[in-house]
Amino acid sequence: MKEKRRNKLLVEICGILLALLWISPFYLMIVNAFKTKNGIFSNVLGIPQEWTFENFKQAFIDLDFVSSFGYSIFISVASVGIIVLFSSMAGYALARNKSKLSGVIFMIFVAAMLIPFQSVMIPLISLFGQVDMLNPVGLIFMYLGFGSSLSIFLYHGAMASIPVSLDEAATIDGANKWQIFWKIVFPMLKPISVTVMILNVIWIWNDYLLPSLVLDAETATIPLKMFFFFGQYTKQWHLALAGLTIAIIPVIIVYFIAQKQIIKGVTDGAVK
Amino acid sequence: MKNRSVSFWLFVTPTLIALGLVVFLPFIYGFVFSFTDWNGLKATEFLGFANYVEVFKDTEFLNSIWFTIKFAVASIILVNVIGLGLALLVTQKMKSSNVLRTVFFMPNLIGGLILGFIWQFIFISAFDAVGSALGMEALRGWLSTTETGFWGLVILNVWQYAGYIMIIYIAYLESVPQELLEAAEIDGANAFKRFWNVKFPLVAPAFTISLFLTLSNAFKLYDQNLALTNGGPFNSTQMVAMEIYNTAFSEFDMAYAQSKAVIFFILVAAVALTQVYYNKKREVDL
Numbered sequence: 001m002k003e004k005r006r007n008k009l010l011v012e013i014c015g016i017l018l019a020l021l022w023i024s025p026f027y028l029m030i031v032n033a034f035k036t037k038n039g040i041f042s043n044v045l046g047i048p049q050e051w052t053f054e055n056f057k058q059a060f061i062d063l064d065f066v067s068s069f070g071y072s073i074f075i076s077v078a079s080v081g082i083i084v085l086f087s088s089m090a091g092y093a094l095a096r097n098k099s100k101l102s103g104v105i106f107m108i109f110v111a112a113m114l115i116p117f118q119s120v121m122i123p124l125i126s127l128f129g130q131v132d133m134l135n136p137v138g139l140i141f142m143y144l145g146f147g148s149s150l151s152i153f154l155y156h157g158a159m160a161s162i163p164v165s166l167d168e169a170a171t172i173d174g175a176n177k178w179q180i181f182w183k184i185v186f187p188m189l190k191p192i193s194v195t196v197m198i199l200n201v202i203w204i205w206n207d208y209l210l211p212s213l214v215l216d217a218e219t220a221t222i223p224l225k226m227f228f229f230f231g232q233y234t235k236q237w238h239l240a241l242a243g244l245t246i247a248i249i250p251v252i253i254v255y256f257i258a259q260k261q262i263i264k265g266v267t268d269g270a271v272k
Numbered sequence: 273m274k275n276r277s278v279s280f281w282l283f284v285t286p287t288l289i290a291l292g293l294v295v296f297l298p299f300i301y302g303f304v305f306s307f308t309d310w311n312g313l314k315a316t317e318f319l320g321f322a323n324y325v326e327v328f329k330d331t332e333f334l335n336s337i338w339f340t341i342k343f344a345v346a347s348i349i350l351v352n353v354i355g356l357g358l359a360l361l362v363t364q365k366m367k368s369s370n371v372l373r374t375v376f377f378m379p380n381l382i383g384g385l386i387l388g389f390i391w392q393f394i395f396i397s398a399f400d401a402v403g404s405a406l407g408m409e410a411l412r413g414w415l416s417t418t419e420t421g422f423w424g425l426v427i428l429n430v431w432q433y434a435g436y437i438m439i440i441y442i443a444y445l446e447s448v449p450q451e452l453l454e455a456a457e458i459d460g461a462n463a464f465k466r467f468w469n470v471k472f473p474l475v476a477p478a479f480t481i482s483l484f485l486t487l488s489n490a491f492k493l494y495d496q497n498l499a500l501t502n503g504g505p506f507n508s509t510q511m512v513a514m515e516i517y518n519t520a521f522s523e524f525d526m527a528y529a530q531s532k533a534v535i536f537f538i539l540v541a542a543v544a545l546t547q548v549y550y551n552k553k554r555e556v557d558l
Contacts, residue, residue: 008366016372022376026378028393089282090283097275102275112295112296114537116540118533119299119536122312122529123298144286145295148290177279208383223495226386227385240393241390244386252378255374255378259374263439266436267442271443
């Protein structure tokens, strides 16, 4: 028994050491963001001899953080909102209609998941450019197109556990399809809606390639601004690292608040 | 809901239109124009398969495919071995189990671009500092050669995805009935045997999921590639996605880039369909 307990302790210590190794990149990023240029040059690994906040001030201004954060929030929230709204509706209708046509439509959505972004990227930008839709609204619409497949797939799967008899009972009580969906079915889909939201937020918030092709400097999101900012300060690590730290902070805060739901959401999205 | 009912179409049409305009229309449009001299706006001449013939002679493109395959193989092995290792570690009964999961998973919430920039600093400055302190030459000059660029990308990818794959394995490990493990222990099976003979067969489906997730992910990698090495030195660490991007938006050779994109689609779709095939086969076997 004693030996067993000692082994357990040994495993736990190994785990903690490994975790420290895992977060060491974040540690190095943060401590060096507080150093001066010379401070980094003379001492990369340790904590700063002299703490400075100047880097953060400059990075905050150069990242245009208020604006880029605002656009990131706006685009993520709007995109995820319409993805949840329209995908849940489509998932419901496709699951409740057992006809061949409905099956084919569902297969089209699933098949779209096989097409990688880079395969449609060039014509997509060309087509949307021709109708003047290379702007935040166009981007949100594109996210609906790219995000709906997986979301519909997840909603469609979740519908299996919601009995048809509920629909039938509501119909007898005089409710139409629209009312049945929003009053009865959608509230029951809440767990899967949380999963859909989490998966899409992680992807859209962090996306760089698509916004880089669609948005201009004025409507840039955080990853886009980060790219310009980093190019501007190559070899000026004290500024670059302060910028990276600022960009990460909002994500880490949300993660610590909602980590249980996030991990559950990602698991469901991958396993189903 | 019936096919003819208004509500069915009301519910399905919005996403159908978005998918059509964003995915299928560009896909078909791009496919058609890959057989022409399209410049992104208009085409003047039908070229048949000329672009495709050219692609197969394009050493830069072929190199990028080869580099991507090597990267995918190294990543798949390491991500899965380490991901499974982490999952076995954090499913032990211990106090720090939840904290460890949180830490290992954390990199997945941050964008590849930002992670790539952080690791650029680690490889260039921190590795160099450790290398000179310990007198290890192997840690100096990272990302300046093809080899260190390759391993840099692999390390970044493993660090990021091992935690993601970990939670997939955890989901399956936690569904292993406790009684089975206890029964095996009473029968005298040691920790290794309990893993190999009891847990392993039950988490087998997780392997298929994880293998294909890491594979398709490695093939589509762009942000990390851009931020960490930007393809350098001399385009030797350029992966397929970046090669296509550069052909289109640096060299402005749109039709040619699109024919590469079509080939890229065929590669990725083949991988995905193989997965579907194996999943179906497994379900039949069960």
